[in-house]
Amino acid sequence: MSxxxxxxxxxxxxxxxxxFVGRISPDTSDAFQSYQTNNYRLTMYExxxxxxxxxxxxxxxPLQATRDILHSLYKEVYVEYAVKNHMLSLQTPIxxxxxxxxxxxxxxxxxxx
Amino acid sequence: xxxxxxxxxxxxxxxxxEDFAHNRQGEEITFPTHPIPLVLSSDTGKxxxxxxxxxxxxxxxxxxxxxxxxxxxxxxANDKPILDVINDPASYPLTITFGRTKASANEKLMLAxxxxxxxxxxxQISPVEQSSGIKExxxxxxxxxxxxx
Numbered sequence: 212m213s214x215x216x217x218x219x220x221x222x223x224x225x226x227x228x229x230x231f232v233g234r235i236s237p238d239t240s241d242a243f244q245s246y247q248t249n250n251y252r253l254t255m256y257e258x259x260x261x262x263x264x265x266x267x268x269x270x271x272x273p274l275q276a277t278r279d280i281l282h283s284l285y286k287e288v289y290v291e292y293a294v295k296n297h298m299l300s301l302q303t304p305i306x307x308x309x310x311x312x313x314x315x316x317x318x319x320x321x322x323x324x
Numbered sequence: 325x326x327x328x329x330x331x332x333x334x335x336x337x338x339x340x341x342e343d344f345a346h347n348r349q350g351e352e353i354t355f356p357t358h359p360i361p362l363v364l365s366s367d368t369g370k371x372x373x374x375x376x377x378x379x380x381x382x383x384x385x386x387x388x389x390x391x392x393x394x395x396x397x398x399x400x401a402n403d404k405p406i407l408d409v410i411n412d413p414a415s416y417p418l419t420i421t422f423g424r425t426k427a428s429a430n431e432k433l434m435l436a437x438x439x440x441x442x443x444x445x446x447x448q449i450s451p452v453e454q455s456s457g458i459k460e461x462x463x464x465x466x467x468x469x470x471x472x473x
Contacts, residue, residue, distance in 0.1 A: 217449060224445050228461075231438050233384075234431065237327040237345040237424075238465040240382055248446055249456040267451045274462060 225255060225263065245274060256281035262289070262301075280321055288317050327466060330432070336440030341432050350388050350423035351380045358413040360420075366398050370425060371406045381422045389421035443470065 225243075232243040245254040247270060254277040256264040264281045292310045293299055299307055331340040363375035364387070371387040388394060390409060393401035400406055409415050427435065443457035461468040 220445060220449055224442060224449065227438060227442060231435065231442065232461075232463050234427070235328075235435050235468075236463060236465055240384060241463050241465045244462045244464060246446060246458045246461040248450065248459055250452045251450055251455060253446070269452075 221265065225265065228255075244278065252277065254278060254281060256285065258285060264289070283321075284314075284317060288313050330436050330439070332436045332440055336437045338433050338436030341436070343426060350421040351385075352389075352392075352419060352421045353379055353381065354417055354419040356417045358411070358416050360410065364407065364410065366407060369397060371395075371398060373422065384424065385422040386425045387420055388423040388425065391419050392421070439470075443472075 228243045228246070232241055242257065243255060245252055247253070250270065252268050252270055252272070252274070254266050254268065254274070256266075256278060258264075262285075264285060266277060266281055268277050288310070292307070292313045293301065293305055296307060296310070299305060299310075325344075327345040328343045329341065330338060333339050361376050361378050362373050362381065364371050365374040366372070373381060373383050373385045375383060377383075387406055390400045390406060395401065395406055398406055400409060410418070410420070439458075446458045447455045457472060458468075458470055460470070
């Protein structure tokens with residue numbers, strides 16, 4: 212399926228997951244973190260400002276490690292190269308080569324660990 | 325600790341469910357005057373806390389009793405709309421009991437079919453070919469496990 216369709220599906224899925232978790236949880240304030248199937252894990256990290264970081268990984272990587280990666284990604288890449296870049300509007304898709312390069316470098320450094 | 329079990333059939337309909345979570349004890353708070361530090365909403369058929377906190381009461385809790393008398397739906401035991409009683413300064417001091425109400429049978433049906441769809445979509449958006457549906461789902465406070473026959 213096309214990238215656009217896939218994005219819409221993922222976004223709709225996340226939205227439904229959030230409300231599903233909110234209702235089925237035995238505790239009143241709960242938040243969806245991740246799910247796994249037989250060959251991948253989807254992890255979501257949401258900031259208090261509503262920005263959601265979603266990552267698909269293989270199952271070998273432990274759950275806490277993926278959450279830490281997403282948190283570091285937010286702190287070291289998104290805040291530094293997307294938020295602090297005044298040329299970017301965070302309401303439209305991010306169109307910055309610098310951000311893209313820094314993101315790729317970050318992911319490669321994490322994969323080497 | 326097991327909180328609940330659902331059994332869902334091939335078409336996504338709930339066949340069986342059981343709820344083991346028993347810690348739905350309410351928190352009773354006596355408010356001395358109007359207004360109270362909670363924003364309440366009634367759109368789900370129950371009076372629920374939408375915003376604000378007081379003691380252990382947080383968004384998601386519903387009003388289960390007013391002045392120690394159990395409520396039914398949006399009305400008190402004396403058939404007065406709960407929100408009217410709460411918004412009337414003359415009702416104070418007022419004792420309200422909050423708790424997490426059990427999901428209704430209809431809600432459980434909805435939850436089962438929602439999960440069925442999420443399970444199927446997870447298999448479709450897989451970055452790897454040929455994925456199964458959701459096997460485990462983690463949240464801050466609980467884990468959901470699914471076994472498909």
